Structures are given as structure tokens and as C-alpha cells.
Amino acid sequence: MSMDPMNRQVIDTHGVSAQPHVPDQVHPRLPGGFNLPPFGIHQVLAVVIVCIALWAVGAIWLGLQAANQWVGSWQQDIHIHVYLSDDHGSAAGSADKLQEALQTISQVASVRRISAEEAAAWMQGWLHDADLETGELVKRLPLTFELSLTDENAPFLFDDIRDAASRFGARVNEDEVNLARAHYWLSKASWLVWFASLVLALAMALIISNTLRMTLLARADEIHLMRLLGAKEWFVRMPFILEGMVLGVAAGVAAWILLWPIDLFSREWLLTMQVELSLWLLLPALLIGGGVVGTVGALIATARVVSAETAA
């Protein structure tokens, strides 16, 4: 004799005799609870579509990662250099007046005058001790002003600097201006990337939700029957939520694998700009993102699974 787990009945194991031999080796796929439903063509298609969307998100984030590395240290400490050529600098008081004019610009935190000797020494270092004639360099290098900025995003800041410089015949390092602006546009772009990621995540959740909805409709009888038998709601819905999560994670892994060719094909070119992408950073993001998107899709799909006859 053995007792069942709910202690409601006693099963007499001696009651059965001469059972036909049917093997136990077949693994039953029992519905409900933590058992995943079988995967079919709809699920494969959902993984492919979500994978493409996640791949697009991953590629956008890789691009942002590369751009951020390219801008590099400029992001933290942006300086703009203004050069005053020797011809104009020799004019009495020009350098002092230029420094004064630059300091009046409200977004300029400080103006440091760099002597030709200091600039020559810096250039020697930058050119890896190219053994240039320092005296000659000093004669040829212009007088340099290094501007520290409080807010490089302020409107008309660079126009004001250019105006001040041009009044004294000086010129601004436009490459530095472009990099400062790149930083501004990158910070704007990161918001756009977040927004695009959210929109794509919503689309992915709806794709998974639609796929699961089809599965739910195909298995409406099973759901209906489980409710008639007294199944709890979590028991009925859990397989679909797990399925959504698995679909999302599978799509995330596939998208991550498909991002490697981008890295492999662009690696050499990016190294010339001192950019080195890290795909491993994207792996947890794609896995978690895929899982979350799949789970949200499943929750949307199972939010209204009504079996009219079984409504308690």
C-alpha cells in the first residue's frame, strides 16, 4: 500500500495483475508548470526575426562604443588651442589683448599662454623625440593659447572664440572644435540609441507576443482543459512565459554570434583610429535584454487568455 501526496487516497498496488508489457522509455511531455511546450516553425521564425532586431540594436551600440573610443580622452578634458602667428604676435600688446578677449567669453574657464619653447618640447615628445632642431622649431612655432571650457555645448561659443581670434589675426584649431562638437553629438546620439533600442525592444516583444498568441490559440483546448481540472493560473501560463524567455535569450545569443563578423571585418580599420571593440560587453546585455523582451512579450500574450466556460 502507498499513500498519495495529498493523503486523500490509498492505492492498493496489489490490485493490478497481468499488465501488458509497455515500455517506460518514452519521455512524456506533460503540459503546464515549468515544462516547456514543443518548439515549432512559428518559434523558429520568431527567434530569427527577434535575432535580426537584436543584431541591429547590438550593431548600433557597437557603433556608439567605437565613436566613444574615437573621441576618447577628449570627452573628459576638452581644450581648444588658438594660435597667434609670429607676425601678429610681434605687434605690441596683441598677445595680451587676445588673451584678455578670450577670457571675456563666459564659457571659457581659463586661458593659458603656452610659450614657443614649451610647444616645441611638447612637439618633440609627440613626434617621439624626432631629434628636431629645437631652436628652429621655437622660431617657427606660433604663440599658443590653451582654452579650458566650462560648457562646450553652449551655443555660439566657438563662433565667439573664432571672432576673438580673427580680430587679432589668430586662428582656432578647427580639428579640436570638431572633436568637441563630436562629443556633443555623441551625447545626443546615445539618447537616440536608447530610444531606438526601446522602440525595437517593444517591436520584439510584440513579435514574441504574437507568436505565443498563435501557440496559445493552437493550444486553447489544452488550456481550457487544465482550468477545468482545477489548474492554477500560474501553472497554465508558466510554460508560455518560459517559452517567451527562452525565445528571447536564444535570439540574443544568435544576435551576439552574428555581431562577430562586424568586429572581424572592421578590426584593422578601427585600430588605425585606436578603437578596439569589445563584444563581450554586449553578451550579458543581449542575453538579459532578449530574456526581458521575451518575458514581456509572453506576459502580453497571456494577459487575456480567457476560457469562457471555465471562468470561475
Place this chain on the structure above:
Amino acid sequence: MSCKSAGCNALLFCHRIALGGIAGGTCTSSPGVTLAGVMATVAVMSHEQPLIQMQHLMLRYPTGKIALSGITLEIPQGQFVYMIGESGAGKSSLMRMFYGGIRPTSGTLIVQGLDMRDANDAKVRDIRRRTGIIFQDHRLLFSRTVFENVALPLRVQGWQTERLIPRVRKVLTYVGLADRLWSYPEALSGGEQQRVAIARAMTANPPLILADEPTGNLDADTARRVLDYLMDLNRHGATVIMATHDLHLLESHPGRVIQLHGGMLAGDNW
């Protein structure tokens, strides 16, 4: 021997009747397998408390149609009850109310000690776990094997797979289908499919079995065999309520006959 089972409330005293010693219950299709071996005990209510009580029961659908009106009945534990009446008489509606598929509009309906008008979802689920349901179209899952179909009520109740297999084997042996454990329902005849549905209804050993026209699609011989199984379950303590149009079965397998007509009680012959 008496006890209070997890699902019984204060009104519902549960008696465990050891059926191992009860004679009979041998089925022709599976000699040697006694129902006593499959349903060794059935949780039953006290004889003082009817299994089902109805007083002035009324059901009105949202469309305004009155499906049942003024039904007052008591069904004690252990009865075999036929529910007859023309189509639309209210048989199926009444059966659906017994497992909480629809709630009464007014009146009282107490099933296994639970007032179905006020019962919350959890309590209705508990009632469903203690009720076996057999449908005319049997509602087997054709994408699932016979084993998976029969195991479903136990799976819902949290049984582990290892424990399910011997239990399902035993129930299927009782209905003579032990060799079809891993077959799919579409490979079975109509009678075999209905036997699988019976196996599914009895596998959790419920004290109440509801059968909504289970013989409607079967020939006379197969219908009689299905009735044999239901009678056998009833002899061993289960209360069986069966809606049917097959009046000839009432002669071969006698039981209490409740007749409905136009949603009202038209007759009750014990």
C-alpha cells in the same frame, strides 16, 4: 475511520471507506483488474450532508434567457443520477454549475460543502480537483499521448512524473487500454477514446463524476460498456451524475432519474 481532508470544510466530514473488501467491480474488458485495486478508497461526505444541495436555483444568462428556474434538489453521496430532458432543458447548464463553470443567478447551490455562489477562484479550483468530468466529445488532447491525457489531472495536482506512470498504467489497465499507454487518441476508436476520458476522470479518484452525454456518439454496445464502467465507479463510492438522451440505458443500468423541462424540474424518480 474518518478524517478531515485538506479540501473539506467544517461541514464536510470526509470518510475513507476501505473498498478493498467490497465485492464486485470487475470489468469485462480487463479481467483480473478490480476497481478496488484502482480506487482503493474514495473520499466521501457524511451521509448527513448531501454531496449536492440546490434550493430555488436559478440561472439567467447575460442575454436574458432563463436556463434554470426554481430547482430544489439534493443528491446524496454515492448515488447514480441520470439527468434527462430535451435539448435546451438545462442539463448541461446545471452540470456546468456543479464545477463552477457558471455561477447561479439566485438560489443556493452547495457542492461538496462549498456554496458555489460565493466561492472564490481558489475554492472553485479545489472543487474541480475533486470532480471528474466526462464530455460527450470526450475533449481528449489529440497532440498528447493517452498517458499524457490521463495523467493531466494528477499533473495539475502536482504529482511527479515517476509517480504518475504506475498510477496511469493502473487506471488504463482498469479500462482495458494499458497497451495503448503511448498511443495518440486519433489511433483509438470512439469507444476507446471515451474509455480514455473515463480513465482521465477517475485517475485522481474524485468523489464526484460528472458525465455530460458520454454515450452520445457511441453505438449501443459501446455505450453499455461505458455505463458499466461508470456503474462500477459508483458501486465503489463515487457519485456519478450523467446527462443523457439514451433512455434505453435507464433500463439496463437503473439509477435515480432527474428530469428537466424548459429549465425546471419536471420529475425526480429514485
